[in-house]
Amino acid sequence: MRRLQFLLLLVLPLLAAADAEPVLRTVTDAPGGVASDSSDELYCDGWRLSVETGNAGPWRAIPSRCLGFVRAYMEGERYASDSAVAAADSLAFAEQALALASREVGGARPAWVFDIDETLLSNAPYYAVNGWGSQEFNETSFDEWVDVAEAPALPSSLKLYKELQGLGIHIILLTGRSEFQRNVTQVNLSFAGYHSWEKLILRQSPDIGKTAVQYKSERRAALEAEGFKILGNSGDQWSDLLGLPMATRSFKLPNPMWSAAADVKRLVLLALDSKRSEEHLGVFLAIVLLQGPGARREFDNRSAATPWPLRSFNLVM
Ligand SMILES: [Mg+2]
Numbered sequence: 001m002r003r004l005q006f007l008l009l010l011v012l013p014l015l016a017a018a019d020a021e022p023v024l025r026t027v028t029d030a031p032g033g034v035a036s037d038s039s040d041e042l043y044c045d046g047w048r049l050s051v052e053t054g055n056a057g058p059w060r061a062i063p064s065r066c067l068g069f070v071r072a073y074m075e076g077e078r079y080a081s082d083s084a085v086a087a088a089d090s091l092a093f094a095e096q097a098l099a100l101a102s103r104e105v106g107g108a109r110p111a112w113v114f115d116i117d118e119t120l121l122s123n124a125p126y127y128a129v130n131g132w133g134s135q136e137f138n139e140t141s142f143d144e145w146v147d148v149a150e151a152p153a154l155p156s157s158l159k160l161y162k163e164l165q166g167l168g169i170h171i172i173l174l175t176g177r178s179e180f181q182r183n184v185t186q187v188n189l190s191f192a193g194y195h196s197w198e199k200l201i202l203r204q205s206p207d208i209g210k211t212a213v214q215y216k217s218e219r220r221a222a223l224e225a226e227g228f229k230i231l232g233n234s235g236d237q238w239s240d241l242l243g244l245p246m247a248t249r250s251f252k253l254p255n256p257m258w259s260a261a262a263d264v265k266r267l268v269l270l271a272l273d274s275k276r277s278e279e280h281l282g283v284f285l286a287i288v289l290l291q292g293p294g295a296r297r298e299f300d301n302r303s304a305a306t307p308w309p310l311r312s313f314n315l316v317m
Pocket of ligand 1: 115116117118235
């Protein structure tokens with residue numbers, strides 16, 4: 001009898017283990033990837049992660065069930081908190097990279113590139129009265145807002161900006177705004193507390209029609225040719241960060257309100273034309289992150305084999 005009890009003690013846990021699946025069960029295991037009983041908040045939190053990591057690819061509108069979520073995110077503490085975490089990571093990296101650069105990069109001038117809108121400046125007052133990104137982007141009304149030149153600073157970015165200056169890093173402002181907006185942009189930056197930048201780079205006439213990735217990559221290349229070593233790059237769109245040359249490290253700031261989706265079609269065409277040319281690898285990497293299924297099919301049709309994955313997905317670890 002004791003032997004039987006002993007055997008049962010050995011066998012029962014094994015039977016139980018055999019019944020269990022060796023996978024982590026979560027609410028997102030439901031068909032379609034989203035639990036049918038999940039709250040809007042749960043879904044929208046996942047949607048936001050997908051947007052910020054680039055998993056969502058190009059997207060044109062906030063899901064209607066997430067409008068309240070985005071408003072609460074932007075108006076509450078989470079937007080500021082997420083931005084502050086990104087800024088703290090940026091500063092920690094800058095201190096580390098600066099120490100390395102001073103040993104490894106001879107006379108190159110250490111630099112940090114900042115995008116402006118939704119990176120240094122917050123246009124939240126504009127979006128608050130324009131549906132927090134739920135309405136189709138209206139360039140005319142946005143430019144009118146830009147002309148007011150009273151967009152406030154994103155507080156954590158202003159803090160980081162000053163800390164980087166304190167470290168002796170050259171500040172480069174690289175924006176998708178156009179040259180005709182230089183004056184109002186300078187006025188607004190000063191209004192928000194930004195001073196003493198090294199360069200303010202805006203789109204010139206020849207840049208019209210270029211994708212953000214192409215335009216910003218070209219300007220980073222020019223900066224490197226001038227002798228800057230771009231340690232960091234901060235932007236709220238992947239198109240601020242992708243393309244060669246890249247900064248030593250790039251920092252994606254949160255923005256659940258809109259994506260630079262309009263660039264994607266042109267990016268795909270550029271990649272199709274350049275395919276395996278190494279100098280266009282940066283453009284291709286942008287496609288890897290941003291393209292949708294239709295673009296992938298188009299690429300497959302025109303390129304029988306490619307050495308690169310067509311799209312990468314970030315997972316929560
Ligand atoms: Mg921006």
